[in-house]
Amino acid sequence: MTEKTIAESSRRGNEVREDEIDLLMLASHFLEHAKFIIVSLFIGAFLFGAVSMFLIHPKYESTAKLYIISASKGSIVDLTDLNVGTTLTADYEELIISEPVAEQVIKNLKLKETPEKLLKKISISNPQDTRVLYITATTESPSESMKLANEFMDVSLKYLPDTMSTNPPNVAQRAKMPDKKSGPSNSRNTLIGALLGFILACGILTVQYLKDDTIHSAEEFENYFGIMPIASIPEGSGDLFDKEEEGKKREKRKGRKRRSKKNGGAR
Numbered sequence: 001m002t003e004k005t006i007a008e009s010s011r012r013g014n015e016v017r018e019d020e021i022d023l024l025m026l027a028s029h030f031l032e033h034a035k036f037i038i039v040s041l042f043i044g045a046f047l048f049g050a051v052s053m054f055l056i057h058p059k060y061e062s063t064a065k066l067y068i069i070s071a072s073k074g075s076i077v078d079l080t081d082l083n084v085g086t087t088l089t090a091d092y093e094e095l096i097i098s099e100p101v102a103e104q105v106i107k108n109l110k111l112k113e114t115p116e117k118l119l120k121k122i123s124i125s126n127p128q129d130t131r132v133l134y135i136t137a138t139t140e141s142p143s144e145s146m147k148l149a150n151e152f153m154d155v156s157l158k159y160l161p162d163t164m165s166t167n168p169p170n171v172a173q174r175a176k177m178p179d180k181k182s183g184p185s186n187s188r189n190t191l192i193g194a195l196l197g198f199i200l201a202c203g204i205l206t207v208q209y210l211k212d213d214t215i216h217s218a219e220e221f222e223n224y225f226g227i228m229p230i231a232s233i234p235e236g237s238g239d240l241f242d243k244e245e246e247g248k249k250r251e252k253r254k255g256r257k258r259r260s261k262k263n264g265g266a267r
Helices: 003-019 023-032 034-055 079-096 099-109 115-119 142-164 186-211 218-225 237-266
Strands: 060-067 122-125 132-139 170-173
Touching (some): 023 186, 099 142
Antiparallel strands (some): 060 132, 060 170
């Protein structure tokens, strides 16, 4: 085979190596380093779990509910009232988290924070196709969350009718003391950490595999270059040769010592 043919085979083999990934070989590479993957998985789970349990403060949510509807004819509610309630819901949703309401809540509860900071703890939601507003307070204290949600609702009951010249909304549900935290989820964060550890380990091993251009077997040599190798040297043969050479050197040293002793005795 000419040098040109060998060079062409080498180039073709390198192109195949760059453009294709042998999934079976990659899976085998993962299995060889399964211990590394498992350790990375546990490290990721441990780190994320520890951060979730010890560094992130728990959050508690409490929700008060307002029902937006207005009876225009005494206690009778007709279709017009329902349509008006639907229209008012979007307006109320914005007004409840306005600065005047927040300032009044701060004054009533004697809080030491700005309206902007307080409003970050409050969220308003409106389930689809309903005229119910959820006023949810999220803080690090169960009692504080309950107080804030109820106070925002109480202040809104007076502020909204005065501002919009409408009848006050109805109280559907007062906020209650939450008996469990809303976040963070330690189990979910631990699973996320484990998943990230697994992905990171597999990514490192994949890069390592792609950068490894060593021929590991006669089959790989034939696949890459298109020719069969004439011979192969078993792995570890060099070490065996070195050991044999070291043994010969030791025997020579022992022989010289024996000859030196004999010569010394003859004298």
